[in-house]
Amino acid sequence: MNQHTPPSAVAEAVARIKDALGSKGWLEDPSDTLKYRTDWRGRDVGEAVLVARPSSTDEVSSVVQVCAEAGIAIVPQGGNTGLVLGSIPTEDRPAVVLSLDRMTRIRTLDADNFALVAEAGCVVKSVQDAAVAADRLFPLSLASEGSSTIGGTLSTNAGGNQTVRYGNAREQVLGLEVVMPDGTVFDGLNTLRKNNTGYDLKHLFIGAEGTLGIITAAALRLMPAPRGRETALLAVPEPAAAQALLARARELSGDTVLAYELMPRMCLDLAIRHIEGIADPLEATSPWYVLVELATASPIDDLRAKLEAILAEAMEQGRVTDGVIAESEAQRSALWRIREEQAEAGRREGGGVSCDVSVPVSKVAAFLSRAEAMLRAEEPDLRLNTFGHMGDGNIHYLILRPLAMDAGAWKQRNGNLVHQLNELIAEMGGSFSAEHGIGAQKRGDLARYAAPSRLALMRSVKAAIDPLNVMNPGKIL
Secondary structure, eight states: OOTTOOHHHHHHHHHHHHHHHOGGGEEOSHHHHHHHHBOTTSSOBOOOSEEEOOSSHHHHHHHHHHHHHHTOEEEEESSOOOSSSOSSOOSSSOEEEEEOTTOOOEEEEETTTTEEEEETTOBHHHHHHHHHHTTEEOOOOOTTTTTOBHHHHHHTTOOOTTHHHHOOGGGGEEEEEEEOTTSOEEEEOOOOSOOOSSOOTHHHHTTSTTSSOEEEEEEEEOEEOOSEEEEEEEEESSHHHHHHHHHHHHHHTTSOEEEEEEEEHHHHHHHHHHSTTOOOSSSSOOSEEEEEEEEESOTTOOHHHHHHHHHHHHHHTTSOSEEEEOOSHHHHHHHHHHHHTHHHHHHHHOSEEEEEEEOOGGGHHHHHHHHHHHHHHHOTTOEEEEEEEGGGTEEEEEEEOOTTSOHHHHHHHHHHHHHHHHHHHHHTTOBSBSSSOOTTTTHHHHHHHSOHHHHHHHHHHHHHHOTTOOBSTTSOO
């Protein structure tokens, strides 16, 4: 069954779900469900016959089983902070939004094994806090960590600010618990580092955006807590200087670079304009900036000396023209806030299209130079905010409408600009979606740029695991 499921069958399924979850486990009034049906940017609203809010894996299983039997689509949802229409209903068929926002327990924490097990609805920040309380570090760090959840983060294989040091979300996962499309439970919640016993099935569900099953809990690796941290905002003349500085910083610091974020002047301008409390930390303006952070678990590692040596050499070579080193946690937070508020500042500025792209780290500077020249040849007055995780090759490419262009003309033009950008990325061996996923928004791009053999294998996996296509239909494929 699909969009042709009779209304009577839908009503019966909804009644069964309500009965299974109890009065606190569901929402039906459109005003109550609106936030679950609206994407983060507020531009798109989907339709759902119910929002299910289970509090346990068994309840998730019950909801999925009912939906599968009735042919009702299931849209899993974590913090609903995604940017590609991946966590709201987008298909013309009855759908239930299944929110994990009541599944928020840290089930276990084994500090000696450097591991914890968290339910999918746990906010990333709460997992970080639990690790800190045990004198450990959960290394995934995102601008949205105060609202994004473990389940959603793993389902999109998010990266974040510390990928250069610790890798993407995938690298933080030891095991998963997943409710499958027929309601059965895949129990893979082990905390082993070595377990070579057949297919490592957890990787099927990481980055699958809820199209193969619903992650209900994850076993996550922890790291030693940092004992030292040094943060600096550096003015650089161009991306090529920042790229050269990255390699040198990793070498001179003993590879203790925790984060390495590239920002154009536009980043500071938008943050100062739209976000209260943000000020320019340097006296003179610069066309580009790098936010660099070093961290170590060793109490005898002198990071300040390392950072100062890196800066002294870089300034002598002309790669850095100015900079400020944070002298307190308040100053560090203020520097990071400039970077972390970019999504909100861009949203408030409006009139832009955002691309989440990546190229090999060695090609970031060349990509930025070629992309800007190409796009300005089409629209000389474009405003570009090209910032992001230079340390792992991921750039958030925000193309803002020229101030003199009306909204109608911009809507007709921006699609071609994004297409040209994607073509350049493909030519340079990059990706049109570095960490935000595919969702419903980028399915056409995946069909265009993915190898046919890869798409065929993905479709085969989807058909084998979810033959009724009830799991987040209309996403990825």
